[in-house]
Amino acid sequence: MQTHARVVIVGGGCVGAGILYGLAKRGWTDVALLERxxxxxxxxxxxxxxxxxxxxxxxxxxxxxxxxxIYEGLEAETGQPVGxxxxxxxxxxxSRDRLDEFxxxxxxxxxxxxxxxxxxxxxxxxxxxxxxxxxxxxxxYHPDDGHIAPADVTHAMAKGAxxxxxxxxxxxxxTGFKRTxxxxxxVETTKGDITCEHVICATGNYARQTGALxxxxxxxxPILHQYWVTEAVPEIVExxxxxxxEMPILRDEGFEGYLREEGDGLxxxxxxxxxxxxxxxxxxxxxxxxxxxxxxxxxxxxxNWGQALQLVPALGRVGIKANVRGPFQMTAxxxxxxxxxxxxxxxxxxxxxxxxxxxGGTIGYYLSERIVEGGxxxxxxxxxxxRFGDYASKAWTREKVREAWGTxxxxxxxxxxxxxxxPQKTAPSYDRLTELGAVWGVLNGWEMPNWFAPKGVEAKxxxxxxxxxxxxxxxxxxxxxxxxxxxxxxxxxxxxxxxGRGAAAWLDKILANRLPAAGxxxxxxHLTVGGGVxxxxxxxxxxxDLFYLISTPRAERWxxxxxxxxxxxxxxxxLRNVTNxxxxxxxxxxxxxxxxxxxxxxxLSNESFPWFSVKTGSVAxxxxxxxxxxxxxxELGWELYHPLPYQxxxxxxxxxxxxxxxMRLVGLHALESLRLEKSYRAMYRDMNPELNALESGLExxxxxxxxxxxxxxxxxxxxTRNDQRRSVTLKIETDGASALACEGLYIDGELVGRITSxxxxxxxxxxxxxxxxxxxxxKPGTKLDVAILGEWRVAEVIADSPYxxxxxxxxx
Numbered sequence: 047m048q049t050h051a052r053v054v055i056v057g058g059g060c061v062g063a064g065i066l067y068g069l070a071k072r073g074w075t076d077v078a079l080l081e082r083x084x085x086x087x088x089x090x091x092x093x094x095x096x097x098x099x100x101x102x103x104x105x106x107x108x109x110x111x112x113x114x115x116i117y118e119g120l121e122a123e124t125g126q127p128v129g130x131x132x133x134x135x136x137x138x139x140x141s142r143d144r145l146d147e148f149x150x151x152x153x154x155x156x157x158x159x160x161x162x163x164x165x166x167x168x169x170x171x172x173x174x175x176x177x178x179x180x181x182x183x184x185x186x187y188h189p190d191d192g193h194i195a196p197a198d199v200t201h202a203m204a205k206g207a208x209x210x211x212x213x214x215x216x217x218x219x220x221t222g223f224k225r226t227x228x229x230x231x232x233v234e235t236t237k238g239d240i241t242c243e244h245v246i247c248a249t250g251n252y253a254r255q256t257g258a259l260x261x262x263x264x265x266x267x268p269i270l271h272q273y274w275v276t277e278a279v280p281e282i283v284e285x286x287x288x289x290x291x292e293m294p295i296l297r298d299e300g301f302e303g304y305l306r307e308e309g310d311g312l313x314x315x316x317x318x319x320x321x322x323x324x325x326x327x328x329x330x331x332x333x334x335x336x337x338x339x340x341x342x343x344x345x346x347x348x349x350n351w352g353q354a355l356q357l358v359p360a361l362g363r364v365g366i367k368a369n370v371r372g373p374f375q376m377t378a379x380x381x382x383x384x385x386x387x388x389x390x391x392x393x394x395x396x397x398x399x400x401x402x403x404x405x406g407g408t409i410g411y412y413l414s415e416r417i418v419e420g421g422x423x424x425x426x427x428x429x430x431x432x433r434f435g436d437y438a439s440k441a442w443t444r445e446k447v448r449e450a451w452g453t454x455x456x457x458x459x460x461x462x463x464x465x466x467x468x469p470q471k472t473a474p475s476y477d478r479l480t481e482l483g484a485v486w487g488v489l490n491g492w493e494m495p496n497w498f499a500p501k502g503v504e505a506k507x508x509x510x511x512x513x514x515x516x517x518x519x520x521x522x523x524x525x526x527x528x529x530x531x532x533x534x535x536x537x538x539x540x541x542x543x544x545x546g547r548g549a550a551a552w553l554d555k556i557l558a559n560r561l562p563a564a565g566x567x568x569x570x571x572h573l574t575v576g577g578g579v580x581x582x583x584x585x586x587x588x589x590x591d592l593f594y595l596i597s598t599p600r601a602e603r604w605x606x607x608x609x610x611x612x613x614x615x616x617x618x619x620x621l622r623n624v625t626n627x628x629x630x631x632x633x634x635x636x637x638x639x640x641x642x643x644x645x646x647x648x649x650l651s652n653e654s655f656p657w658f659s660v661k662t663g664s665v666a667x668x669x670x671x672x673x674x675x676x677x678x679x680x681e682l683g684w685e686l687y688h689p690l691p692y693q694x695x696x697x698x699x700x701x702x703x704x705x706x707x708x709m710r711l712v713g714l715h716a717l718e719s720l721r722l723e724k725s726y727r728a729m730y731r732d733m734n735p736e737l738n739a740l741e742s743g744l745e746x747x748x749x750x751x752x753x754x755x756x757x758x759x760x761x762x763x764x765x766t767r768n769d770q771r772r773s774v775t776l777k778i779e780t781d782g783a784s785a786l787a788c789e790g791l792y793i794d795g796e797l798v799g800r801i802t803s804x805x806x807x808x809x810x811x812x813x814x815x816x817x818x819x820x821x822x823x824x825k826p827g828t829k830l831d832v833a834i835l836g837e838w839r840v841a842e843v844i845a846d847s848p849y850x851x852x853x854x855x856x857x858x
Contacts, residue, residue, distance in 0.1 A: 052076040057248035064410025067203035075211035082219035089374040107158035116407035126202035129195025134294035146511035149836035153790035253397040265438035266398030268326040272371035273315035301354035302455035316350030320452025326373035378446035383431035425736035432604035437491025459509035474693040490599035492538035497713040524808035526710030531635035538599040548618030573757025578735035634683030666699035668692030723849035743773035772824040778813035
């Protein structure tokens with residue numbers, strides 16, 4: 047085996063082979079793949095080979111589209127058969143909610159570039175005559191989906207990579223990793239050591255063991271899934287005799303599983319519910335396990351079988367030929383962990399992949415792009431391994447994995463917070479706010495109120511693709527902020543401290559905005575080299591050499607890792623994560639000053655405490671409170687960042703004073719409406735690493751004249767393009783359902799743009815959405831068409847910040 051390589055890939059399944067192929071196609075051929083036994087030996091060889099494209103997330107859908115594109119070209123390129131069956135996929139809707147889901151998806155598919163059709167029950171039965179479902183309301187059909195031979199496609203990608211000069215070493219087990227004095231990685235194996243610049247881990251069921259060798263606790267655990275293959279089905283034999291096409295893969299929520307042709311028979315893969323789901327190798331894969339299966343477990347899916355025999359009677363008229371039951375990786379959100387490993391320079395993860403066949407091609411493409419090009423051509427944030435924070439322990443992962451796969455086939459809704467492993471992280475306010483009707487959601491492991499149920503209303507969230515009764519109470523919360531005063535529990539916000547003699551110069555090179563003076567606050571963005579938005583920070587300068595940075599809860603581990611990797615070797619800059627040290631309440635609304643002034647000796651007058659200022663002092667009995675006169679609601683208000691031990695007393699004091707002024711507790715759902723009415727962009731939705739900062743409408747925060755900063759050249763280059771897009775605000779008159787995100791925007795039937803986020807503006811009385819449009823269409827007054835649950839609505843471009851456009855109310 048060679049002793050040096052530019053890149054070492056650990057793992058020879060479909061994902062590892064896809065990465066080997068992706069790097070080689072980009073010209074990096076000094077790459078060595080190390081596989082402990084043989085290619086495909088883990089989960090790949092026994093996979094069902096399904097390639098389903100359905101995903102409401104625009105980026106996930108586009109990534110799956112890339113997998114299909116790669117697989118369809120492999121056979122011609124490599125001469126290696128891949129067994130690709132482009133038979134399509136049919137998803138049955140038996141309920142209004144499921145049909146709403148499919149209707150909502152249709153224009154999203156158009157934005158993704160996916161072909162999809164909504165079918166009537168009669169049309170669905172014509173495509174799949176074995177289905178005897180008299181209860182279906184409709185069906186979703188993807189004609190470009192299919193299934194592929196797992197081992198064949200893996201070997202084809204490996205061959206394509208080897209033909210370009212990459213290497214694969216089999217029966218070579220990795221036993222350790224060491225960082226050399228020169229910053230390279232020494233990979234220890236049973237066949238000798240190999241030194242490299244980059245390490246990529248794609249070890250499937252061994253992810254936790256591989257992570258342990260690197261000091262990582264990878265939040266993934268294998269689950270066991272099984273499918274059965276039948277003897278020949280006469281109807282399939284007859285279809286083939288007639289030369290008819292293969293029936294589409296069938297998914298019916300009535301039996302919670304998938305059914306497809308396999309030779310002359312059928313393959314049935316039922317999904318185990320949570321109470322029957324078995325995990326595999328929680329404490330490490332046994333030494334004997336390789337290309338092995340485990341014993342059949344019919345009892346775990348007997349319900350599915352009973353339902354399937356009623357809906358597809360042909361399944362019960364033939365014998366069973368084989369059962370295949372084996373492990374594959376699962377994460378809490380059923381998405382892979384693809385991207386940089388936390389705290390380890392040039393270590394990359396492609397782990398926790400729930401369906402290596404589906405993801406292998408696209409992970410190979412986009413991870414290689416990230417490594418070779420320094421960034422991605424689309425937003426892969428949803429897959430970044432650092433999206434899970436320190437709360438994602440093994441115990442938490444175990445519960446969430448069971449829930450994720452155990453509810454895989456169940457109806458899901460926008461914004462739904464699943465209940466397993468909760469509550470986990472709670473602020474001291476939790477019990478008190480629960481008493482006051484908090485309906486809890488979860489952010490970065492923290493419990494955070496979504497809305498507050500008044501007395502007599504059940505404190506339980508209401509999920510739907512349509513408006514629900516809770517909208518009345520969310521609207522009341524919004525009106526309280528606009529007309530009186532509200533209190534928002536914001537403890538989960540990510541909080542960092544940057545200090546030291548070099549802190550200001552260091553931050554100035556990273557952030558695109560100018561730094562504030564001491565005692566002042568500003569909004570600033572950390573851009574990617576390509577000009578996209580990597581992070582958004584509210585920056586409060588407490589002293590000349592002490593900065594307080596606040597960002598979205600989701601980005602705690604992610605942002606800290608990105609900044610940590612930029613720290614100077616001379617020790618002149620210190621970076622501390624103080625997220626768990628301080629809570630935050632936002633007190634906001636026209637009467638916010640009236641509530642807070644009696645509780646503090648700090649002068650809250652406009653003259654003494656102007657907008658975008660920060661002061662530190664006592665509030666009620668809480669000392670060392672950092673008061674920032676900024677907020678996400680665009681009203682008079684302060685964010686109070688306080689030491690957590692003081693939180694309960696501080697909460698009671700604010701609520702007592704607030705009673706005199708009509709204070710209302712306010713949750714995240716109201717916050718979303720309030721920020722949309724001000725056209726405030728949200729991280730990972732309206733701005734992200736893919737979109738140039740100018741596309742996201744951040745011009746006023748990008749100071750091109752301040753000197754060099756990360757991404758400056760890319761922003762300047764974007765300004766010269768003649769195909770610029772712009773983030774705009776839309777007004778949509780809706781009834782019964784709102785825009786969400788990713789819906790397409792049309793003029794005369796032509797797709798011209800897409801919504802990035804949307805919802806109902808309770809103070810305005812109509813839907814408000816943020817959207818991406820070509821610059822020529824970004825002028826107020828432009829009218830477009832948008833489909834909401836299949837109903838066409840008119841969307842009109844309006845000026846940004848339709849509520850209080852000059853922010854006069856926040857300056858009061």
